[in-house]
Amino acid sequence: MSETRLMALLDHWADGGRMATFWLRDDDAVVPTPALDRLLALTRDAGVPLTLAVIPENTDEPLKQYLQPEPHVSIAVHGWSHRSYSEPPAKNQELGLHRPMAEVLGELRQGFAKLQALYGPQFIAMLVPPWNRIAPEIVEALPALGFTSLSVFGREKPAAVRVLNTHVDIMDWHGTRGGRPAEDLFAEILSYLESDRPVRAIGVLTHHLVHDDQAWAFLDRLFALTAAHPACRWASAPDLLGA
Numbered sequence: 001m002s003e004t005r006l007m008a009l010l011d012h013w014a015d016g017g018r019m020a021t022f023w024l025r026d027d028d029a030v031v032p033t034p035a036l037d038r039l040l041a042l043t044r045d046a047g048v049p050l051t052l053a054v055i056p057e058n059t060d061e062p063l064k065q066y067l068q069p070e071p072h073v074s075i076a077v078h079g080w081s082h083r084s085y086s087e088p089p090a091k092n093q094e095l096g097l098h099r100p101m102a103e104v105l106g107e108l109r110q111g112f113a114k115l116q117a118l119y120g121p122q123f124i125a126m127l128v129p130p131w132n133r134i135a136p137e138i139v140e141a142l143p144a145l146g147f148t149s150l151s152v153f154g155r156e157k158p159a160a161v162r163v164l165n166t167h168v169d170i171m172d173w174h175g176t177r178g179g180r181p182a183e184d185l186f187a188e189i190l191s192y193l194e195s196d197r198p199v200r201a202i203g204v205l206t207h208h209l210v211h212d213d214q215a216w217a218f219l220d221r222l223f224a225l226t227a228a229h230p231a232c233r234w235a236s237a238p239d240l241l242g243a
């Protein structure tokens with residue numbers, strides 16, 4: 001079973017002084033909710049830094065007041081409205097070339113300014129494109145908007161800004177729409193650790209608003225196994241990007 005194999009590998013790494021690095025990104029926060037409460041408690045108790053991708057358009061003081069006492073949370077920009085402008089059956093995309101570029105960039109500039117003003121030191125100049133999709137032309141324009149990093153899904157590719165991606169998505173979007181089986185998720189983590197092209201940090205992607213019991217149980221288990229393991233380190237996005 002993959003959990004057992006993962007633990008065996010980590011114990012072996014601990015003996016050899018090797019370290020697995022993880023980071024956690026959660027998307028779609030706008031207002032405080034019971035689900036966000038649960039995620040904050042879980043990460044705080046486990047000592048896991050959290051990068052929260054906040055949708056700028058309709059968020060305001062309530063979420064800011066609520067997150068301010070949580071020093072383990074960093075805030076990234078999750079597009080502007082999380083509206084899709086693509087024509088079905090094309091996949092959902094906010095940050096594409098469906099609209100004039102100036103309009104898209106104007107919204108991103110507005111989202112950056114709004115969250116930076118709200119969150120101050122908790123804000124990081126990272127763009128998290130809704131649905132992890134962004135046109136290359138828009139990536140090229142990010143430095144001029146003040147963004148210094150980008151986070152999508154999959155292996156990192158070179159870009160005009162630093163890239164810190166997520167690699168393991170705990171949700172089954174196309175099947176049950178609930179959490180994926182822990183067995184599959186541990187196997188995926190293991191495949192990244194055993195890869196001959198290792199990623200700098202394995203990014204775990206969560207969506208607190210839609211977690212079912214299986215999704216929460218996986219996070220509980222993952223943190224229980226890794227948070228205090230001598231061969232594991234949960235790093236914050238600012239730490240990984242600053243290094």
Ligand SMILES: [Zn+2]
Pocket residue numbers: 027028078082130131
């Ligand atoms: Zn999203």
